[in-house]
Amino acid sequence: MPERIVVPFGPQHPVLPEPIHLDLVLEDELVVDVVPSIGYIHRGLEQLVQKREFTEYVYVAERICGICSFMHAVAYCQGVEQIMGLEVPDRARYLRTIWSEYSRLHSHLLWLGLFADGMGFENLFMRSWQLRESVLDVLEDTTGGRVIQGTCKVGGVRRDIGQEKLDEIHRGLDSFEQQCLDLGDVFLNDETVKYRLQRLGIVGKDEAYALGAVGPTARASGVPVDIRETGYAAYGDLGFKPVVETAGDCYARCAVRVKEVYASIDLIRRAIDGIPEGPLDVKVKGTPDGEYFSRVEQPRGEVIHYLRGDGTKHLARARIRTPTLANIPMLVKMLPGAQLADVPVVVLSIDPCISCTER
């Protein structure tokens, strides 16, 4: 009978420079149990809603996370708009979709690089981040910000993208797509990568659904849940279908993200083709009085901004349920059975965002 020992993983670890702590219960090199711990950088941003006017809180929502930034702003604005009965102009809906998908590209390429780094594949890491740079260049070019865009506001968006720039982005997508296909080919078909990822950290469809998993983590286990299917922003016009894999292992989670990169490029292309002319925002009058659970599909999965207004300029409550929090039970289930050396890869496979979790 092997002796059981507890090995602490984190809160700081080279593969995950964000403060999550895992107590790994090991029998020799085999993980048999795991106890997660968070809260090292809890910032109390939810309570800040009572000190900022509801229009100002967009800036706080954007700063919950540097990667899902734009989509936090969309979720928040969408919630306030729903409470106040505001109809966002069509052009603003399309621009929100374009920037959301660029944010997804930015996040997925960042993750693919980190994942390659976690596997010890330095060249693949650098190639992924090189491609991510071109995504950040487009975001900077169209919004002024590489990480925090600051373009989403209650009632619409602050900035437009001119037709000339849209055409330039559209043309640039062809070569960008080819580079992503080349990169994806390594992640999906390289034998070393497959050997490292397949049959590792397996969670089946029923278990993933029962655990409340979201995003690529759920879709890699065959659960076809993607909030973009509800048709928010312009997704209802673009005919979106989620990417689903069924193996439920680390390879499947990687494959979903690779294929979502291709899907995002396609969505951006169709959004540019279909973007209508018109105003960018509507005038916001009055104050929010009511409540709404606003749902948006972030790169890591479904995020929820529960907002409650009491008729004053401050909201009474903002409660933000981020995808990483929903995926922690999955992580606890997928680690037992893995070798200690595989723990970084398994942890990274849910794409943990502690910044979002510690809002």
Next chain:
Amino acid sequence: MTVNEEQTTISVALEDLLREVEALHADGYRLVQIGCTDIGGAYEINYSFDKDYRFKNLRLMVGPDIEVPSISGIYWGAFVYENETHDLFGIPVTGINIDFKGTFIKSGEKFPFSVTRSGGDRCRNA
């Protein structure tokens, strides 16, 4: 409106909570979140569920000293939300499958959102 999602909210009594959650589980709903709101001296706890993008919300109203039964026996992953509810609001949740006993979210101030915390809440608006 930017979205056209119907959201149903049903009020539940404390003694009916587990039965209602069990019914949703049997009907194939997934647990989306559990969130708490301070409503001035008491708490409102929202249990949110989803099935095929149909959003249902069970709403429980409790006083500050009332113990709330855990639903982690029905939805295993509920432990993250229930530990969070306890650690931020100080609400006693009984029978959680993985009970961190106040160490899941290590906030600088114990139970920062509690309505009964001594010394008042310095973060609130005057």
